[in-house]
Amino acid sequence: MILSIIVYIILSLIFFQMVLLAFLSIRKWRNNTDEKEINHLYNSLLDSFTSYMIGIDQHLFIDQVETIRYRSILVEKLLTYYVTVIKGSSFSQEVNLLSEKYLSGPYTAILKKNNWAKRVNTLHFIEDFKMHSLSPLLLERLRKVKKLDVEAQQLIRTLASLNETSALDCLKKYPDAPMRLYLDSFSRLDRKLTEQEIEKALAEDFIPIKSSAIAFIGTARLFSFIPHVEQELKSTTTEIRIQSLKTLFRLHYMNNPDVLEPFFHSDNWTERMFAARIAGVMTFERFQPKLRNLLSDQVWWVRYSAAEAFSYFGDGELLLTYFSENHEDRYARDMAKQWITLKSGGQA
């Protein structure tokens, strides 16, 4: 009895697998055939597509594409290639026209479907092709978001790329939102809107957005905000102070070096480290005695940054050689010795 049951179970398992194997084999064969045909059509369309994009012939490509099989797949593939190869082409009128004409319908349908992966891919393409007509649909989806998962994060990025600043407002609902998401959103807005949003964010008490705005000033090299950043060095929030130091370090510029002085004596080692780094990259010679003291700091990273800072000065090598022999602290001597020979910028 048991033997028969087990035999039946195993036979049904084998039968199920055989059916699945047959299905997958046929699917693979069909996919391979489709892919071959798509690649063939893609290659046959490349010339007329190029002529269309550079304005030589406005009709041939449209005539071909109107009647072709796999139209939306091919247009998506061609446009993806174009925006990848040509810098700034996301904003091209032709990309916008073609994507709105041939992709907005299929994309609207995909966004309403229950396939997570396809929806996320589509959000990336909407961003690449700057499809403004889909903004209302995306905003509606954003209103329904309950969790800041991968899809919701991409939705916010896509909306920011379409200059929808309400996407940033929505982030306030999530105090744990990653800083990267704020930075990605700021960087996608056009320049004028970015500056407006940064000003708004700096006036906020909401730490995540304020800290992200300060970080973005450094990333986007927004020098006009330097006085704001220097002001934030007086903040009572450690996170904001450290972020401000990081930003000044990235900018390699500050109006008032005096505000750096207290950070050489900070209780927080990250602040001491950034003070050393800033003094180095901006070659503030007046801080050399402070850097000498930091060479014997108890934290390895501070000693490392202080020695690296000396390597930026004109007489840095001389000073490092001197410290490697004469500094009273053994760790300081070791670190100075290392920086005489170590090449800075040891990174890919």
Next chain:
Amino acid sequence: MDSGLSFFLLLSWLVIAYMVFSSLSYVILFLIALRKVWYEGQIDKRESVKNLAVNEHTFPVSVLVPAYNEEVGVVSTVRSLLALEYPQFEIIVIDDGSKDATAEKMIQEFQMKEVPFALRKYLETEQVLASYQSDLFPYIRLIKKANGGKADALNAGINLSTYPYFCAIDGDSILEQDALLKSMKPIIDSNGEVIVTGGSVRIANGSVISRSKVEQIILPRSPVVLMQIIEYFRAFLIGRIGFSRMNILLIVSGAFGLFNKERVIQAGGYNKKTVGEDMELVVRLHRILQEEKSNERIEYIPDPVCWTEAPDSLSVLRSQRIRWQRGLTETLFLHKKMLFNPTYRSIGLLSMPYFLFVELLGAVFELAGYFIIVGGLFFSLVDPKIAGIMFLVTISYGSLISALAVLLEELTLGKYPNVSDLITLYLWALSETFWYRPLMIIWRVEGLFATVRKKQHWGDMKRKGISS
């Protein structure tokens, strides 16, 4: 005689129950993994990581390459790493007292110069003899140290590394160009809550790899390698993804893993006293997370990030499997406190018992199963019907589950391009019970015994090289 027969009867039912239970656990893991692998297979990877590639806020990574007698492959491995797409990384090769010209090859090829280095001693290691920096690529470093084993070499690399995350790879692994980006994505998306990511490792034998890129995926001809491909599907696509979904994954492959350095240092680094240092570290990190009641996670991504050369001879495969089994035994023994301990929640109650009964003791049960089949059919030790049931259950446990893994791969990722590849893999999977699995069982049991002979070594794989 009767008592002997009833003992075998009891043993038979015990083994049958065990195999049915284990098969069911695989099917459950398969169902848990299915959705994740299905969706990951459809995601456009280029689109999803392209932001990270150009963003200066993407965390920098130190790539650690421990090497022992790797003069044949070390230069091509490092050259392949130069092609990685990542905003900021450094490469640290750790020559663990090689007896060949591993260090000399590196020094010559990358024009390296000795630099004094104020080494931090986060982790105790054997003596570091010298450190070098490349003149051509300053982000390539080399440490020469006294021999101390792979774990010790990795610990020395951690001490020298400057970035907050490190990626440990094997000396002859080839990383996909976007491997670091794909592995870093879960860490960034989770705002640092993911502290370790592992990626699927694929077998490169047979495929065309050029300049760190898999140009063409071709199935190898060797049955031994084909069976390992199927085994990897079973382990990675069913086991690891399923466990990762429940945050109880205990293994991140030594061939590729991305770790939060601070967390690893807090945990004490790699354990030098086990040959399964990769698994032991992950179990220790889980233990710490559970003890701290932390929300941090260890995650696995189904996408292949790393290609490795699999052994194509039975003797090398045997030594590899004995080493793996030994590593597993040592890890479970070291952390026996966690077994069935509700303090460690699902790690203690689910994954540790799973690894003990399915991965470790499974070989013993299966060996008993084969013994009963042979004994029943040829020596009347048990009723031939019972032997028949055992035979069928063994086939479904071995071959059918592996065949299911092949189908799952095709259903979701479908990395092998031809219909003939799928059918070849499927048919070889069905043959597993009859030749490959018995070999594995014998070697795994050998591995259990090998645990008592405690001698660390690097393994003795003869590299042929997989990249041109």
